[in-house]
Structures are given as C-alpha cells and as structure tokens.
Amino acid sequence: xxxxxxxNLEEASIIKDIDIxxxxxxxxxVKFIEESIIRSKRIINxxxxxxxTLDMWDVKGQIRAKRALxxxxxxxxxxxxxxxxxxxxxxxxxxxxxxxxxxxxxxxxETTKIYSIAGExxxxxxxxINRPFRDPHHTSTTSSIIGGGRTPKPGEISLANNGVLFLDxxxxxxxxxxxxxxxxxxxxxxxxxxxxxxxxFPAKLIFIAACNPCFCGNGFxxxxxxxxxxxxxxxxKKLSGPIIDRIDLYVEIYRLNDKEILDEDRGDxxxxxxxxxxKARELQNMRFDNNKLNRDMDNNEVEKYCSLNNECxxxxxTAIRNLNLSMRTYHKILKVxxxxxxxxxxxxxxxxxxxxxxxxxxx
Numbered sequence: 001x002x003x004x005x006x007x008n009l010e011e012a013s014i015i016k017d018i019d020i021x022x023x024x025x026x027x028x029x030v031k032f033i034e035e036s037i038i039r040s041k042r043i044i045n046x047x048x049x050x051x052x053t054l055d056m057w058d059v060k061g062q063i064r065a066k067r068a069l070x071x072x073x074x075x076x077x078x079x080x081x082x083x084x085x086x087x088x089x090x091x092x093x094x095x096x097x098x099x100x101x102x103x104x105x106x107x108x109x110e111t112t113k114i115y116s117i118a119g120e121x122x123x124x125x126x127x128x129i130n131r132p133f134r135d136p137h138h139t140s141t142t143s144s145i146i147g148g149g150r151t152p153k154p155g156e157i158s159l160a161n162n163g164v165l166f167l168d169x170x171x172x173x174x175x176x177x178x179x180x181x182x183x184x185x186x187x188x189x190x191x192x193x194x195x196x197x198x199x200x201f202p203a204k205l206i207f208i209a210a211c212n213p214c215f216c217g218n219g220f221x222x223x224x225x226x227x228x229x230x231x232x233x234x235x236x237k238k239l240s241g242p243i244i245d246r247i248d249l250y251v252e253i254y255r256l257n258d259k260e261i262l263d264e265d266r267g268d269x270x271x272x273x274x275x276x277x278x279k280a281r282e283l284q285n286m287r288f289d290n291n292k293l294n295r296d297m298d299n300n301e302v303e304k305y306c307s308l309n310n311e312c313x314x315x316x317x318t319a320i321r322n323l324n325l326s327m328r329t330y331h332k333i334l335k336v337x338x339x340x341x342x343x344x345x346x347x348x349x350x351x352x353x354x355x356x357x358x359x360x361x362x363x
Contacts, residue, residue, distance in 0.1 A: 003029055010126035011116060014109055054095045057269040061260035065092050068251045068360060070273050073099045074280035075339030076293035077332075078185060078207040078246065080170070080239075083253030085217045089210040092253075093166045096208065097131045098270040100163075101278045104291075107162045114161055114201065118154050132163030138172040146180050147201060152192040157184050158201035170209035171238040178243060181207070185246045188296070209247070211239075220254055248295070248332045250362040280342040294339045299331065306334035312354050319358050333357045 001019030004012050009022040023029050056066060065081060069092060072079045081089045103111065111128045115121050121128075136145060136156045147155030157165055167173060184190040184203040191200045213219030214227040214235050227235070244250075284293055287305060297305065308316060316333070319325060325333070337349045337357035344353065 003032065007123065011112060011121055014105075014112060014127055054098055055270045056092075056095050056099060056273055057266050059088055059091050059095065060263065060266055061256045062088050062092060062253060063267060065251050065253050066267060066273075068249045069096055070099065070277060071336060071339055071343065071360075072096070072206055072208075072249055073273075073277045074294075074343050075248075075284075075335065076204075076206055076295040077248035077336060077339065078209075078295075079249040079251065080209040080211075080244075080247045081251045081253050082211055082213050084220060084255050085212060087253045087255050089253055090166075090168055093135075093164075093168070093208045093210060094133065095270060096164050096166075096206065097133045099273040099277055100131050100206075101274070101281055103129065103131055103162060106291075110202065111162050114154050114158055118159060120159065132160050133166065134160040134164070135166040135168060138167070138169045140173070140177065142174070142177050142180055145177050146184070146190055147192050147199075148194070150194065151196055152194050152199040154201045155190075157181070157190060157203045157205065160205040161202045162204060164206050164208060166208045166210070168210045170211040171235065172211075175238065178238070179240065182242055182246060207247070213252075220252065244362060245326055245328050248336050249360045251360065276343055279345070280339065283342045283345075294335045294342070297331075297335055297338075302331050302334055306338050306349060308334075308349060308354070311351055312349060315351065315354055315358070319361075323358075323361060325361075329361065333361060336360065 001021060002012065003021045003023060006022045006024055009020065012020050021032055023032065056069075059066070065088070068079055068081075071077060073096060081092065083089055108127065108129055111132065112121070115128050134156045140156070143149065143155060145156045147153055147158055170178070185207055188202065188204045189200055190203050191198060214225060214232045216224075216226045218224035219227065219232060281293070285291065288296075288301075316330070319333070320330060323329075333354075334349070334357075337354045340353040340356050341347075341349050346353065
C-alpha cells in the first residue's frame with residue numbers, strides 16, 4: 001500500500017490491487033500507523049473518455065490529406081503537411097486524436113505518470129484519460145520541447161506520449177529545436193543528462209509538422225508567389241534531409257476550388273475513420289502480440305511482414321533509383337505500405353498498397 005496526500009488520491013487510484021491511504025497531514029499518518037485503518041478506494045472509471053467535438057467531417061475537401069492522417073493513425077506514422085495559409089493544415093491536425101483508438105489502461109497510467117512528473121496534473125485534471133494533443137508555439141525553446149532543467153523534466157515531446165505532437169509553422173522553429181527531434185522521432189524516447197543525473201522519458205507519439213511552401217506562402221501558385229528561386233531554396237533548406245528522412249508521409253495541401261468549397265459531400269466522419277483505424281490496429285496487435293505498431297518494426301520484422309512479390313520488387317527498385325532513397329526511407333515506405341494493406345484487410349502488400357506508400361514520399 002501507499003500513503004499519499006489527499007490531493008493525489010484520484011491520480012493514484014488508477015493503479016489496481018493496491019491499498020491507498022489518503023491523508024491530510026502527518027497526524028493522519030500517525031493515526032493510520034497506530035490504528036491500522038486502511039481507506040482504499042478505486043474511484044476512476046478508465047473506460048469513460050471524452051469524445052472529441054472536432055470531427056473530420058467538418059473539413060471540406062482535402063481527401064488526400066485525410067487519407068494520409070488515417071494511415072498515420074493506423075500505423076503510428078509521422079507526417080508533414082505543406083500548403084498555403086488557410087488551406088486547412090491546422091484543422092486537419094487537430095482532428096487526428098479524434099480518429100485514434102481510446103487509450104488502454106497501461107497507456108493512461110504511463111501518460112499520467114509523465115504529466116505528474118511535469119507538474120501538469122490538477123484537481124480538475126487528476127489523470128490523463130484522453131490522448132494528448134500538444135501544439136507548442138514556434139518560439140518554444142529546445143528544453144521546453146525536448147525536456148530539461150536543473151532537475152530534468154519531460155518536455156512537449158514526452159507530454160505528447162501516446163498522443164500527437166503538432167508543430168505548426170515548422171520552418172519557423174529554431175534550427176536547433178528541429179534537429180533535436182532526430183533521436184526521439186527515431187528511438188521513441190529521449191534521454192536527458194544533467195549534473196544531477198540522467199533521465200529517460202518515452203516519446204511514443206505521432207508527429208505532425210505543418211508549414212508553408214515558401215516565405216510568402218503561395219509557392220504552389222506561380223501567379224501569386226512573390227518569392228525568387230533563391231528565396232524558395234533558402235526556405236526549404238530549413239527542412240534538413242535527416243529530418244525529412246524521419247517523416248513517413250509527405251502531403252502537399254492546396255487551397256480548395258469553388259466546387260470543393262460549395263460541395264456538401266465532405267467524406268467520412270471521424271467515427272467511421274476511427275473504426276477502420278481500430279481494425280487495422282487489431283491486426284497489428286495479433287501480428288506482434290506486444291502492442292507494437294507498424295512504425296516500430298525492426299529490420300527483421302520488416303523482412304518478415306513486408307515481403308514483396310516480383311512486381312512490387314520491380315516497383316521499389318525503380319523508386320530507389322529515381323528517388324535516391326536511403327535505407328531508412330526504404331524501410332519506412334514498406335512500413336507505410338504494410339499499414340495501407342492492414343487498412344484494406346489484406347494479408348499481403350499488393351501493388352496498389354506499395355504505389356500509394358511511394359506516392360506519399362517527397363519527390
């Protein structure tokens with residue numbers, strides 16, 4: 001059992017099979033020791049979660065971007081959306097948590113522990129039941145994103161654990177901040193070393209970056225763009241090769257035309273998409289038997305579960321040559337293709353699965 005302050009009762013009550021003694025002061029501790037009075041109470045209903053009011057159906061058009069977000073949700077893949085201001089990047093990103101499955105009890109406990117360490121729990125929010133969505137401003141410091149301090153505390157990348165980290169205006173973040181994302185995006189954890197010791201925090205999240213195609217934001221429209229070729233090269237250089245290499249899905253988003261704006265058909269609701277995502281994740285749970293997602297496959301698992309037929313091998317060979325793919329990118333394409341196959345309830349990666357995965361890479 002544990003003796004804790006009354007303020008932490010709800011937070012501690014999510015742990016099963018443990019006696020919880022909530023006390024107001026040290027006199028209560030003495031009273032417990034003398035009288036052995038156990039007051040244990042499990043008061044949290046972990047199955048009751050908040051339903052997001054942000055629905056994918058609210059976003060008109062952008063069918064390709066919605067498809068990319070569905071794939072990201074199903075396999076846990078990272079995604080970057082590049083488009084003009086007002087094209088819907090932020091609206092789409094904020095709706096990703098609405099198509100993710102509810103958190104499991106172990107995920108709730110893990111996430112709540114991180115928020116407790118960071119001092120982000122309160123009487124109003126004693127535990128974290130819903131998947132986190134963190135969207136820090138582009139002026140945020142490296143320590144606030146990665147974590148740090150004299151006594152190391154988790155940053156935004158760990159507070160987004162089991163949820164979503166959204167960096168809007170990605171190219172406006174300090175270059176040091178952007179490059180510091182390399183390790184946690186690849187390893188799904190972050191190590192922070194300070195004079196008082198070393199701490200390791202989890203970073204199992206879906207990363208979404210969003211930015212404009214150029215300084216003026218109109219890079220996809222030659223008639224409106226005021227940037228010179230030099231300006232565009234200087235702007236895109238902010239996205240280094242190693243960072244792009246760690247992103248699975250690359251999506252260009254264009255402003256809607258008049259037909260798309262006035263069209264009443266907006267595609268599927270978040271609930272319908274979430275049902276497909278949950279079925280795809282069930283397949284992954286049966287495949288790995290340890291709550292892994294397709295993004296987490298190691299090289300041996302990629303070879304085992306992402307085998308290609310002769311036609312697909314020829315396609316990926318051509319892609320490697322024409323797109324100059326690294327080994328990491330090659331594996332990411334196969335993992336995305338595996339997720340697309342899972343969404344289609346296919347045991348094998350077929351030609352159209354692989355082509356769609358390649359189509360989401362930056363050319």
